[in-house]
Amino acid sequence: SYGAAGGERNVAAWLEKIFGPDHPIPQYEVNPRTTEILHHLSERNRARDRGVYLVIEDLKQKASEYKSERISRKQSCICLQKGPKLIIVIRTWTF
Numbered sequence: 001s002y003g004a005a006g007g008e009r010n011v012a013a014w015l016e017k018i019f020g021p022d023h024p025i026p027q028y029e030v031n032p033r034t035t036e037i038l039h040h041l042s043e044r045n046r047a048r049d050r051g052v053y054l055v056i057e058d059l060k061q062k063a064s065e066y067k068s069e070r071i072s073r074k075q076s077c078i079c080l081q082k083g084p085k086l087i088i089v090i091r092t093w094t095f
Contacts, residue, residue, distance in 0.1 A: 007035045007036070007039055008030060008035050010039065010042070011035055011038040011039055011042060012025070014038070014042040014045070015038070018045070
């Protein structure tokens with residue numbers, strides 16, 4: 001079973017964070033069982049938040065790398081036209 005006073009304070013702090021300052025926390029029966037259940041939910045929520053944070057940071061890093069790679073490449077385009085309809089486009093990339 002999860003610790004009484006400390007567990008209740010941790011759960012209350014987590015619920016305040018989840019609901020935010022503008023919304024009241026719904027009333028619930030405070031007992032060792034509900035505190036334990038809410039504690040486990042808070043732990044799962046924190047783990048999910050950490051996972052989401054890591055994915056977001058990874059995507060930011062990849063976007064930054066892609067952007068710097070795109071800036072470092074220069075594209076040249078050579079267009080050759082033969083006749084009224086045939087157009088050949090040759091693209092070259094320099095790094």
